Amino acid sequence: MTQDNQESIKKVSGMYQEWFLDYASYVILERAIPSIYDGLKPVQRRILHSMRELEDGRYNKVANIVGNTMKYHPHGDMAISDAMVQIGQKELLIDMQGNWGNIYTGDRAAASRYIEARLTKFALEVVFNPKTTKWQPSYDGRNKEPIDLPIKFPLLLAQGVEGIAVGLSTKILPHNFIELIDASILHLKGKKFQIFPDFLTAGSVDVSDYNDGLRGGKVRIRAKIVQEDKTTLKITEIPFGTTTGSLIDSILKANDKGKIKIKKIEDNTAAEVEILIHLVPGSSTDKTIDALYAFTDCEISVSPNACVINKQTPEFLTVSEILIHNTNNTVDLLKSELEIELNELQEQWHFSSLERIFIENRIYHDIEEEETWEGVISAIDKGLKPHIAHLIRPVTEEDITRLTEIRIKRISKFDLDKAQQFIESLEEKIENVKHHLANLIEYAIEYFKALKAKYGKGKERKTEIRTFDTIDATKVAVANTRFYIDRTEGFIGTSLKKDEFLFECSDIDDIIVFKDDGSMIVTKADAKTFVGKGIMHVAVWHKNDKRTIYNLIYRDGKNGPAYQKRFAVTGITRDKEYDLTAGNKGSEVLYFTANPNGEAQVVSVILKSHQRIKKLKFDLDFADLAIKGRASKGNLVTKYPIKKVEFKEDGVSTLAPRQIWFDEDIKRLNADGLGVLLGSFKGEDKILTINKKGEAKLVSFDLSNRFDEELEVIEKWRPNKPISCVYFDAEKERYFVKRFLLEDTVSPQVFYNLEDAKSSIKVISTDYLPVIELIYPKVKGEEKEPEVISLEEFITVKGIKAQGNQLTTSKLKQINVLAPLPFEETEEEEIENEEDQQPTLFDEVEEKETNIEEGE
Template sequence: MSEENENEELHHESSQEDHQPQEVITKVTGMYKDWFLDYASYVILERAVPAIEDGLKPVQRRILHSMKDLDDGRYNKVANIVGHTMQYHPHGDASIADAMVQVGQKELLIDMQGNWGNILTGDRAAASRYIEARLSKFALDVVYNPKVTDWQLSYDGRKKEPINLPVKFPLLLAQGAEGIAVGLSTKILPHNFIELIDASIKHLQGKRFTILPDFPTSGIADFTNYNDGNRGGKVRVRAKISQVDKNTLVINEIPFSTTTTSLIDSVLKANDKGKIKIKKIEDNTAANVEILIHLPSGISPDKTIDALYAFTNCEISISPLGCVIEDNKPDFIGVSEMLRRSTDNTLALLKKELEIQLDELQEQWHFASLERIFIENRIYRDIEEVDTWEGVIEAIDKGLQPHIKHLKRAVTEEDIVRLTEIRIKRISKFDIDKAQQKIEALEDDIAQVKHHLEHLVEFAIDYFKRLKTTYGKGKERKTEIRIFDDIEATKVVIRNTKLYVNREEGFVGTSLRRDEYVTDCSDIDDIICFTREGKLMITKVDAKTFIGKDIIHVAVFKKKDKRTIYNLIYQDGKGGASYVKRFAVTSVTRDKEYDLAQGKKGSKISYFSANPNGEAEVVSIFLRQAGSIKKLKFDLDFSDLLIKGRGVKGNIVTKYNIKRIELKEQGVSTLKPRKIWFDDSVQRLNVDGRGDLLGEFRGEDRLLVITQNGIAKTLIPEMTLHFSSDMIVLEKWKPKKPISAIYWDGEKERYYVKRFLMENPEKEEVFITEHPKSFLEVVSTDYKPIAELVFTKIRGKDQRPNEELNFEDFIAIKGVKAQGNQLTTHKVKQVNLLDSLPYEEPEELPAEEIEVVEEENVSSEEKNDATSDESEKDKGEQGSLF
């Protein structure tokens, strides 16, 4: 290479280094600028959100339009319908088929044939080539009318499709809708067909209405916070769980948006995590849901039902969000407003249909009248000599003029052309009387349509009533409306973890397996701990937690527990006086250390007991010999003390040093009997004063429950109890109070009377015969009940007068298994319970005669403290002695 060429190459490289490309920022312009906004608008308007006018998304509207195109009364293959819909819908066949299956599963617009899947089990539908469909009679009745439909070109301009279908029914609320778009979503829950019609009628009448969702999967729902379907609302839905026997539960209805598969998976997951304890689960679902849950022996069915609601998909929460498309933009409205707009739209459509019908009838009347004039007056003969078409029109027009004064509008050239098209055969067979009858019938129809237009609201109400009568059968409400009680998770969780304590070192936890076992617990529990120095702490269950040395008491903590009372004697500082106090711990801040003494150095607890039912024992106190002390031993009765807050100083016991304290006498409860109420709205017991008072209950008291199928049982009144829907008696059980009953023996086909006592409170008793046709007529738990017998009238004989039955005189108290005495040999039509005879009930020991102390309010410090989680009942220790 020459030197010249070499220099040129070097110069070229140098110039390349000097002109390196700089980073350039280019603004996005043109179509790129609007692409995302266009995409978002398309998804919102054309895919995810339904229109308020007809309640349909575009794909649903196009499917229904295609089905109408293809409708000939017979079933069509779904694959054929999907292919036809693709002329209107610019997306794949799979999305159309899925949308069609979803519409079909709502069982309102599509008449289905074949395997369309199962909303209960979640099974998918068969392939579209195997299943068939046609429009339902309801759809043909309320969805279509091409005369009032506004049309637009399809996406490729080859076809016409409806902008909105003229739906004359609140279809959106009946079917519900769910969709996720760009930046917004919608979730409109399905409502009951009959209730929607009733609400529409009320709106037309100017009355107020309320509509609540109704789910195809049935179940139980609490709509307290439904908020009219607006944003921020919430619906709680539960499965319907009942008890088959003491070891078996059955789920017959599931929450909306779940399937038997997902529900069973959630139950198994909760079991694996130790939240519930089950032996096995069986899915026997076919046409109806049946999931059997088998429990191990010793597991409470009532508590397991609550645990299923707390930890599995047996209870779910649904957040509705009413978003619809109106005037080509999204609008957030409640379901009541949706129904009002739908009803108003139906009213407008009915008016438009009546107006079109009136125009058509008037046109028919007009031409029928012209035809009669044309034939009756032989005007057709006037055109025999005319050679031109214009002459024919003119001749007919001239011939009509003398006879058309009664017509409602002027005769047009089009009318005359139609007259010329009448065939000779029709003219020759023309019957004037029949023609007049036709005209009069049209006049009657016109008058009726005009009447409907003048009374449009009444016409619309009659229209809705017809829909209810024609299509409402079998569409009764499926979801039971109920108010739910709040389930405290810590009360129902299975305690599958063991809690241990190292008292000396001050550690508590589930991993200290070499140390002292305390109790079973769960990972969501709180535990309460006391140390000998007079410290109190509540903390979450964990593997290992340091509390403080010399732990004297550990238990699972129950928030707001006023019945667990702690009895305490402590020395206030080293060498100080000793004090005694009784208190409950209802709420504190977690992981905060509280001082039960007065905070002086050297303070210690001399005596401690935890009493789950407010027991107050008697202790003997021994003093050390010092100086001139004369009385070295005395007794202290805790029942003499009032229950106060944990922060109080307490009453002085002695200013001298205590040598030891011994338990002299076990305590009895000093708390008042608990008042228990039954709240019928939630079907649960409570101590908060809600519902009907059942009575005051002490530790040994029980409830008496009698069901319609002749079962009597007694139960310990726990707040977790569930009661069946066929319960007819719920009251405090009094062992010596008889139960009186009249029942029908299905085998012997006659009525029997019996009176009995519950002999074994732990056993469930069936007190009617087990024949399938046996049933309980009346039952009473009064001491002296009276019944009225109404007899069946026998043809040809006088009516037998009613008789009164005194149960006490008729039959003595016998065993629960006794058959009883035959009621009568005559045919009984009806048995009515009358007012019982007066009876003075034996007095119970009143609450005032028991050692009772008033429970004082906690201190202001306690009121400000709060724990955030729930907890389990504290298992007490009594008489911990040091």
């Protein structure tokens, strides 16, 4: 190698470092991350600028727009057309014609040569103003393109954006058009505001952890699932970021894994989403809905990450900070536009005044004797001087030159009165603009209000904001596997198919095992698990199960006394072995039962023969024993050796009726004291629900039940408590009252089904003695006194299908529901109401128990 060749060698590491930084900066600034000023990526900005260049009010072929955009964007046509379709599908800036794809199904748009586009009126008004736009040379230097478009609206938050660059990414969720304008107005008024995502695909969103769109936050988004009938569910809205195809794939995958059971699925989506899920006979619709949220894309979690380019630097902000920046930028742009308009008006006023002076004072005659151009300019300048003291700026040579260009025809037809009127109109406009500049914030507020009034129609919120319930996957998973036991060797699991079958369970269930040495363990359902010999009881275990009570009698040690105890297992550490006895070696379980609703048996204890014992047999009632923690030693049964313990008779549940609450935010039942207390429930007690459509249902108090969004009434059902309804029949133009009782059936009971859209339910009451007040309108200036009616006296209880009695023949202004009359309940109803207010036995026990470990 020669000396010259050695000197030409460069270090690759240095070159790589420089090139990588250049590339990373380019991707961040020029491709993936939007500008905070106009909310656009470079390709989007260039597409809109190109469309404005071609704008003539008619549709343009997208292929032509893409071709024109390539003057500014140094990338391929596919990248430009894809970006344009994405802008169009957000339904704000581009007026589309042709097949632009489907945001519900994920179908692609037709080729760019087949579809057309033009700018919307909103875009033309809000996005462009060449007078306030700052320009830069295009990539090849042949054209000029905007650095940022002067957008007078928080477009970035309205459209949302997603991009991946080198070393960072951005994900800003779309927000509601109207709510963004309202938030901007609140900011300008100095008030606080909150904004939350809104999606074109609708659905519902839980924004509890949104964290104002900052990194680390998240939102949960759900599809809208309704029950079509007893065996069919219908999805009518899908989560943001999914399509009907991806959603159906996730459902089929969950079905294949056995998490849910469905018969078939149909996709009838066209202009609106419609996915029908047909369930297998006997499936619970409520549990299936929960399972769809737990195991499929019917519920997804999205983590926002608001990264923007601010002054050529990536910056992480909250959506509130972005909106404040966009709003302040809009105020600055409005100020610039007003200042430009003021300058133009003043210039127009200045020349119109000069023109009037020039013609009115016949100064054009002064140039007749002049032979040179300098002389002409000087003569006009000299003629103007006595008349220009009121002008707002000095007269320049350029002004005089413009005066010389006035045609003789204009001078001959010049109307001084019209000229003066025009000048005065300019003065009014100037004062108006100055007023706006002096009151810039109020002007900006009116600007936003005008945008809302002009373009806000049809842009109401689509995604419902609500708090989601937390679904326990183990409770909604379908029993998709069979569970077995090998008692001889001490194994349990799903793969022991040659051994004893126990039950069906889900592969995500927890299994609880009790052994005859008084030990207990909870483990995951697995193919094969060794738990030890002496297995006494195996079952599926649910965390925080307060209703399953275990009754136990055990001998403490080889020859020790016997104890009895009742306990629940609500919290554990998985795969840890617990000792339920006093802990002495050689302890043995003499009697054990697991009771799903706290049942207490009566047992006979038979003692071994002993010279000191006269009575060798006695009965024990577990109902006399308090429920304590699993670690308690228990109560002494006897000090003498027990021969055996025999079951004598079943007992009833010792648990007080279960208190149930209804959480109005998530429309779910709970036993945790959240929401409104419905009452204490036991056995066959039911919950009454009535919706706005006039449909009553009786449902169980199972915590997995789901409830109608249009719920009007929910309470504990009392069979002898009548329901009162006042409704308006539009066909007969009359108000009717009916009172009825419901049958004890799970089928929906319809008490109102008038199809006329003008008919409606006015009052639904479940009070024993409801009272209403009728308010009448004025007739010929005379006012009729309000009328108070006791519905119990007005009409007797009739069948649910009865039309009812006519309430009044007069027109009504409104119907008020008054406090019901006092009602003396029967002894049985009083007892029920007392139970509704009393804590359960478990509530009392839990206050004393402090030794329960919380596991996974």
